[in-house]
Amino acid sequence: MFGRRLILVTGANRGIGFAIIQAFASNAATASSAFLLGCRDVEKGKEAVEHLRELGLALNVSLMTIDVTSDASIRHAVDNVEKQYGHLDVLINNAGYGAIPSAPDFSDWREIYAKVLDTNVTSVALTTQLFLPLLRKSSDGGRVINVSSGRGSIALSASGQLPPTVSIPYCISKTALNMLVIEMSRDPANKNVEFQLVGPGHCKTAFNGYRGTREPIEGANVVVELVKAAKGTYKTVGFWETKGSSLDLIEIPW
Numbered sequence: 001m002f003g004r005r006l007i008l009v010t011g012a013n014r015g016i017g018f019a020i021i022q023a024f025a026s027n028a029a030t031a032s033s034a035f036l037l038g039c040r041d042v043e044k045g046k047e048a049v050e051h052l053r054e055l056g057l058a059l060n061v062s063l064m065t066i067d068v069t070s071d072a073s074i075r076h077a078v079d080n081v082e083k084q085y086g087h088l089d090v091l092i093n094n095a096g097y098g099a100i101p102s103a104p105d106f107s108d109w110r111e112i113y114a115k116v117l118d119t120n121v122t123s124v125a126l127t128t129q130l131f132l133p134l135l136r137k138s139s140d141g142g143r144v145i146n147v148s149s150g151r152g153s154i155a156l157s158a159s160g161q162l163p164p165t166v167s168i169p170y171c172i173s174k175t176a177l178n179m180l181v182i183e184m185s186r187d188p189a190n191k192n193v194e195f196q197l198v199g200p201g202h203c204k205t206a207f208n209g210y211r212g213t214r215e216p217i218e219g220a221n222v223v224v225e226l227v228k229a230a231k232g233t234y235k236t237v238g239f240w241e242t243k244g245s246s247l248d249l250i251e252i253p254w
């Protein structure tokens with residue numbers, strides 16, 4: 001029995017983050033949860049909530065302003081969740097950034113590497129660390145689901161199963177994210193918290209100019225399946241994906 005959970009999704013005003021809330025709200029097992037729609041721009045967040053209502057989804061959703069690259073913004077979000085709810089059941093680290101260095105003189109490399117790694121790694125580390133005290137107060141110990149990418153798989157790249165990337169910093173950031181989450185899960189202080197990583201697949205979002213091959217909601221399904229499963233159903237920490245419209249979880253090799 002899943003019950004009513006408090007679920008925060010970062011970067012949920014569009015793309016896969018939005019689709020994660022849409023998928024939770026569309027699933028009978030998880031629809032009665034309370035959702036915190038993370039956004040860094042309140043107006044964009046309000047539009048996203050409106051869009052969810054237009055989709056006919058009756059859900060309990062509130063905006064949560066959080067820019068994951070700002071310590072002050074993360075702390076403010078943690079304070080808000082603590083004051084309003086006193087705990088958090090599920091943190092979904094979805095907000096992410098990718099860019100392709102392209103200056104002929106390489107003058108944009110340092111800036112792009114720094115921003116990609118800051119958003120996709122350091123910000124996830126700090127957001128998770130600052131929410132952990134509230135996650136530990138969850139009745140089932142709390143869960144942290146992290147949106148990584150198949151592009152973070154060393155095995156898929158080294159074996160040539162993935163073609164060469166257009167953005168090395170992005171791939172590095174997702175590989176680093178995977179290691180971050182593995183090590184956070186090994187911290188004895190976090191032994192009751194479930195940590196997972198997912199690859200949503202190549203989804204049609206602004207991130208890739210809508211050139212992906214999957215609908216964002218298909219990419220979101222892997223998150224819903226992990227969160228609605230009883231704790232211990234899937235090993236922690238795992239790296240998971242679904243294929244096509246199937247809801248079966250498949251492991252992505254590290």
Ligand SMILES: NC(=O)c1ccc[n+]([C@@H]2O[C@H](COP(=O)([O-])OP(=O)(O)OC[C@H]3O[C@@H](n4cnc5c(N)ncnc54)[C@H](OP(=O)(O)O)[C@@H]3O)[C@@H](O)[C@H]2O)c1
Pocket residue numbers: 010011012013014015016017039040041044066067068069094095096097098119147148149150199200201202203204205206207208212
């Ligand atoms: N699309 C794919 O094919 C694909 C494949 C594998 C993995 N992923 C991963 O999936 C996640 C979502 O990507 P997406 O495709 O949905 O991209 P997207 O459409 O560009 O959405 C990214 C979301 O993250 C938010 N965000 C970016 N920086 C942020 C920050 N500093 N603080 C808070 N929010 C921030 C954006 O907010 P704004 O609207 O304010 O910019 C937006 O809501 C990312 O982690 C990405 O790496 C995507």
